[in-house]
Amino acid sequence: MSNFKLGFVGAGFISKFQAKAMTQIRGVDLAGVHALKGAEELADYAKKSGLGDCVVYGSVAELCKNVDAVAIFAPNFARIQIMQEIVDAVKAGAALKGIICEKPLGRTIPEAQQLVDLAKEANLPTAYFENQIHMKGIRAQMEQLAPVQASMGPLALARSAEEHAGPHEGWFWDPTRQGGGVLSDMGCHSIAVGWYVLTPIGKPATFLQPVAVSAVTSLLKWGIPKYRKQLLDRMGVDYGKVPAEDFATGMVTFKNPETDQLVQAQFTNSWMYDKQGLRLLMDGLGPGYAFELNSLRSPLEVFIGDDAAEAMADSETALEKATASRGLLAVETNEADLYGYVDEIEDAVKCFKEGKDGFLNFAYGAEITKLCQAAYMSAEKGKTVDLTDTATLEELKTYQSLISQGRGAEILHVG
Numbered sequence: 034m035s036n037f038k039l040g041f042v043g044a045g046f047i048s049k050f051q052a053k054a055m056t057q058i059r060g061v062d063l064a065g066v067h068a069l070k071g072a073e074e075l076a077d078y079a080k081k082s083g084l085g086d087c088v089v090y091g092s093v094a095e096l097c098k099n100v101d102a103v104a105i106f107a108p109n110f111a112r113i114q115i116m117q118e119i120v121d122a123v124k125a126g127a128a129l130k131g132i133i134c135e136k137p138l139g140r141t142i143p144e145a146q147q148l149v150d151l152a153k154e155a156n157l158p159t160a161y162f163e164n165q166i167h168m169k170g171i172r173a174q175m176e177q178l179a180p181v182q183a184s185m186g187p188l189a190l191a192r193s194a195e196e197h198a199g200p201h202e203g204w205f206w207d208p209t210r211q212g213g214g215v216l217s218d219m220g221c222h223s224i225a226v227g228w229y230v231l232t233p234i235g236k237p238a239t240f241l242q243p244v245a246v247s248a249v250t251s252l253l254k255w256g257i258p259k260y261r262k263q264l265l266d267r268m269g270v271d272y273g274k275v276p277a278e279d280f281a282t283g284m285v286t287f288k289n290p291e292t293d294q295l296v297q298a299q300f301t302n303s304w305m306y307d308k309q310g311l312r313l314l315m316d317g318l319g320p321g322y323a324f325e326l327n328s329l330r331s332p333l334e335v336f337i338g339d340d341a342a343e344a345m346a347d348s349e350t351a352l353e354k355a356t357a358s359r360g361l362l363a364v365e366t367n368e369a370d371l372y373g374y375v376d377e378i379e380d381a382v383k384c385f386k387e388g389k390d391g392f393l394n395f396a397y398g399a400e401i402t403k404l405c406q407a408a409y410m411s412a413e414k415g416k417t418v419d420l421t422d423t424a425t426l427e428e429l430k431t432y433q434s435l436i437s438q439g440r441g442a443e444i445l446h447v448g
């Protein structure tokens with residue numbers, strides 16, 4: 034049987050990571066790529082890494098005609114346009130078996146809904162990429178704790194954090210293009226993984242009903258004049274005028290519809306985590322049992338003293354968003370696998386071959402967008418958002434956060 038042909042729209046940071054993940058999966062080729070920048074380099078990598086004869090296409094339509102499934106790995110602000118082009122290509126005869134979209138599905142609830150509606154128009158299976166739910170560590174703790182959960186009851190509290198020192202491209206920092214700050218960018222991961230680990234084993238990912246969200250958003254580092262200037266010089270974004278939050282934390286309360294039990298997922302996200310590099314920290318507490326996962330606790334550390342620092346190789350090969358190249362450094366040898374990219378691609382391809390949605394579909398992605406937007410609304414209003422209140426749900430349908438409108442200065446403290 035010939036290999037499944039995957040095509041990427043976008044050839045930046047996540048595309049490179051996902052291509053690396055694909056080298057660890059059998060039966061899938063990176064058959065094509067379309068991007069405004071970086072496509073040739075990615076195609077070269079694919080060819081050299083045994084991912085097949087990757088072709089650079091000049092349009093989304095051409096790509097769709099030549100692959101089995103297409104993955105949207107382009108920036109948040111380009112989602113709708115790219116999705117529309119995919120749907121048009123399908124209507125014109127492209128025989129796709131599925132569409133993948135990276136997080137966040139939309140920058141607002143209407144945008145996420147538009148993605149869901151467009152996929153329905155094309156009548157195609159979808160996979161929403163939330164890698165943390167596919168992390169082997171997350172799946173393994175569930176497997177280990179399943180018998181304990183069956184006798185003691187499910188987890189009652191989950192805490193999830195994703196933090197690093199800040200994104201790699203200017204558009205992430207611009208709230209009007211990205212959809213907000215760190216809450217929009219990484220809160221979606223932490224809220225999703227919190228919801229997932231709290232879900233009783235064997236129940237669907239949306240079994241627990243979200244009933245309330247409370248959050249705060251703050252600008253703790255990148256609003257200070259010295260760092261604001263660094264951001265302007267490095268990323269071309271002026272937080273004096275158009276700030277976004279570099280820290281967000283909050284709580285989502287869920288109800289178990291069978292038992293009425295309330296459980297809570299706390300999330301914490303920052304772009305001001307000035308430690309070794311990216312850290313994912315998740316824990317869960319149930320009656321009489323618990324789990325904890327810390328992605329920075331690697332079995333491998335290296336030490337580089339001051340005298341040797343000049344000879345250091347690229348520190349990002351050791352760890353995503355690494356901030357240091359000397360001292361005691363954590364090294365993760367297979368980040369594409371650690372963070373769940375390998376398993377999420379494997380799942381999507383397997384499901385598309387069977388003619389069905391991935392483990393998480395676009396409708397699920399739209400639910401995550403709703404929870405993130407409810408968190409922005411809570412932070413703006415300074416109160417808990419009640420998701421059982423019909424007037425609030427109606428307000429959320431058209432809500433756009435002040436921060437994403439470029440009006441962050443109205444609620445964030447710019448130093």
Ligand SMILES: NC(=O)c1ccc[n+]([C@@H]2O[C@H](COP(=O)([O-])OP(=O)(O)OC[C@H]3O[C@@H](n4cnc5c(N)ncnc54)[C@H](O)[C@@H]3O)[C@@H](O)[C@H]2O)c1
Binds near residue numbers: 045107162202
């Ligand atoms: N799951 C994760 O951990 C994770 C990590 C990083 C990024 N992401 C998500 O992946 C997406 C891409 O992020 P990134 O870091 O790769 O961004 P990036 O800026 O590094 O790369 C974006 C790529 O898309 C291309 N592009 C831009 N506009 C385009 C258009 N209209 N048509 C075709 N190509 C276009 C660019 O040329 C570039 O190749 C974002 O939605 C981001 O939220 C997810």
